[in-house]
Amino acid sequence: MDAPQWLPNFCSLPVLVAVAAVTELAVLLIVLAPSDEPREVLPRLGTTSVYAQWLALLCVVALCKLKPQLSRFAPMRGVLLAYSLIILIVALASELVFLIDQTLLLRLTLPAEFHLRFVVGSTALAALIAAAMLRYFFVLEQWRERVRAVARSQFDALQARIRPHFLFNSMNTIASLIRSDPVQAERSVEDLADLFRAALRSGERMGTLGDEFDLIRRYLAIEQLRLGARLQVDLQLDEMPLDLPLPPLLMQPLVENAIYHGIERLPQGGVLKIFGRRQAGMIEISIINPCPPEAPSARTHNGMALNNIRSRIEYHFGRRGTLETIRGAEQFICSLRLPDENPDR
Structure with a gap:
């Protein structure tokens, strides 16, 4: 310390x-x-x-x-x-x-x-x-x-947290695959282990944007096993600097919120879009998901998670980093803006 x-x-x-x-x-x-x-x-x-x-x-x-x-x-x-x-x-x-x-x-x-x-x-x-x-x-x-x-306490609380419902649903999904598709079940266990390893990682250790993208892909792979065709993913992240230093689990909770508060609650599911761009010394990553009519309880829990993430951004990047949200009639948008340490690469 x-x-x-x-x-x-x-x-x-x-x-x-x-x-x-x-x-x-x-x-x-x-x-x-x-x-x-x-x-x-x-x-x-x-x-x-x-x-x-x-x-x-x-x-x-x-x-x-x-x-x-x-x-x-x-x-x-x-x-x-x-x-x-x-x-x-x-x-x-x-x-x-x-x-x-x-x-x-x-x-x-x-x-x-x-x-x-x-x-x-x-x-x-x-x-x-x-x-x-x-x-x-x-x-x-x-x-x-x-x-x-204060920021460190909020950072540590969010760092060590993955929703219990995700753990239980993931374990049930893996259990159902053990007999029908043991190879896929083993791969899902490895993905889940990587997620929890990141959640319990020391708060002093910084990862990279590439690490965060890999973690998100593993998380989405598990959720696609559970939700099937209801979850479709559109990733457009080719322009992103993968070696950009980033605290672990900064974006994964945003993706988790997009599924839990949006796609999972729609009978037909929907498309989760994640795309990034670089502009004027900054990177911007947008997470867009369809959503049902807003419920007061969902707004409260989602707002707490977003506030915690904003605190982590302020802790690591100061006023140079921002997290903005826009809720429309049919979709929810999270826009994460972070300083690009080396915009020429």
Whole structure:
């Protein structure tokens, strides 16, 4: 089990942008505040911005590189170490900048007699900003950890679940085949074993889109034995990237819902259509099935399953992945959109 995170990824663009924005806001407040500084506002703003952003970048890079070491400590001790590191970096960098300015006579900081004021002032301001930012990041990561924990529990619940009615119906179908067609019965047992192996697989292990398609084909083979001519399948998946990383059993429950809530409840059965396409860095897989008039109980159970799958998609892909459903008068459509990691292949 992964250790709880309390520091963000300082190498990520959102964190860099947040630090830069807060730093620039602090610079604006300092420059626009009443002061006895003889220089004009714009030159001061430019010089102070470059200086402050440089300090912020130094601190972010240091925390980025040292995060693995800091994460080994308890949250409180780790935060204190990160805070102390920021103060130390700013103090040393301020001292270096002041000495360079005095040596080269650039007059970008303060006169020589205000040496201590410059270093201490820079360090104090950095300490205030760092305290606020670290607190913000700490609270944000704790909230994200709780969201991940909820998503993980839903993921595990769905991962280990295959409907009992499917198990019982499949076993009855296999039992009826043992004498009449033992080869087909053996093949169906293997398909069923693969389904349950995937359902009980560790949640940390990612599969591929090709694995999911193979699993769906095995599931459909068992259901076709049970439903016979009532279940017809139309698969159009030739364009799909089979090596795309995918959590196991992401699509199989959608196919199962299409049969259980749709085709199985129609006396004449119907055609289950599954087709995929690639477009603008995304893949879209649509599952279409005929359906009877909607019943309140079916809507409730189907909605719970769809919400669980949406949680799994959000857990693994964030906002880049979506699951949309459209219920028409005679058919139900599930459209799964996922990011294509390598659209050029």
